[in-house]
Amino acid sequence: MTPDDIAEAVRHGGGCVRTSTLLNSGATEECLLRARRVEAVLRPRKGIYAVPETPEPIVEAALHGGALTCASLLYLRGVWVLDGYDDVHVWLGSRGRARRHDGCRCVAHWSAGAGGIGAVPLRVALVQLLACRGEEAFFASFESAWNKGLLREEDRAWVRAKVPAGKRWLVDFAHAESDSGLESLVRLRLHHLGIDVQAQVFIEGVGLVDFLLDGCIILEIDGRENHDGQSKRHKDLRRDAAAAALGYTPLRFDYALVRHDWPVVEAAIVGARASRRGRRPVLSEAA
Ligand SMILES: [Zn+2]
Ligand SMILES: [Zn+2]
Structure with a gap:
């Protein structure tokens, strides 16, 4: 087997394989040595072969x-x-x-x-x-x-x-349909509270919102990845204003609130539901 064949066999095995696997598939000790010399493969420790692009955690797991x-x-x-x-x-x-x-x-x-x-x-x-x-x-x-x-x-x-x-x-x-793990988390937690939500709802004049509760409360979850801070914030404020103008109650939470301050999020949702009970937006198609 050529060094390339051996590297290919390691890739085929998920990026990290045991020496015995390579020997069983037809490689000899000599081929393995040659493949290591030309750096087609690496040997993180005796008995284990990897290729240069094998992700570090896979190598660490193999070492373990x-x-x-x-x-x-x-x-x-x-x-x-x-x-x-x-x-x-x-x-x-x-x-x-x-x-x-x-x-x-x-x-x-x-x-x-x-x-x-x-x-x-x-x-x-x-x-x-x-x-x-x-x-x-x-x-x-x-x-x-x-x-x-x-x-x-x-x-x-x-x-x-x-x-x-x-x-x-x-x-x-x-x-x-969940766009982010945070959305999944919120949907699950609301379910535990007995609140069922519609996810990824399109509202005319507002756009696609993360969640709609009771047909009138919009819940948006901001992910951690806020690349363009200022313009994103401006867009969000505009959306919230458009939603309020149509009679919706917009609520917006970020990662830190959902993950580390859930009682604040829960209280806001429960409070908004209590104040909105039975009062749906007049213009809403989605309600
Ligand atoms: Zn685990
Ligand atoms: Zn370890």
Whole structure:
């Protein structure tokens, strides 16, 4: 096998494979040495091969003895993850051994299966996230993955079958329309309060709003990514003014409020609902 063949085999294996896998697929020790010399592949430690572009967390997981999973895998695949990803979540199968290594920041996960290195499939990472980080984190990442087109119907059914029976409603409640993890979080929390909302509603004269409650309260959730601060703020104020002119009550919250000051958000929504009860905007088509 040429160095390129070996690099290709490593890529095919998810970016990180064991030496034994390469030897079983026809490489010899000599080929491996040659591939390392020309830097087609790297050997982060004895027994493990990676390619130069293998993402660092996958290499770290392999150094720890397993495959990247849970929050770390989801983040790597572009899925929204609640509460960060500063650690490396590693799946060790049912009987894998965690290894010490330099700079270890790993969170080990053990569950049925043979383990291995590289990266677990996205749907597996979602199921492990539920056990690791709980219902809100799971729900937000599940909706985000769906929204980004990363979950096929069979993947969603698979996840539903694998999570504990008492959590299946989360999969049933999820939809593909949530634009951000924050929106997912808000929808879930409002559901727990017995408030059902319409998500992504188009209102003539205002535009597409994140949520509409009781046909008259508009709820907008600002994500963390405010690239163009001033002009975005101006646009938001204009939208709020247009909504108020049409008889709606606009409410707007940001990441910090939703994540760290939820009681303030909840009180505002409950208060607005109480004051608006039964009074819908005259002009609203959506009401
Ligand atoms: Zn580690
Ligand atoms: Zn985890």
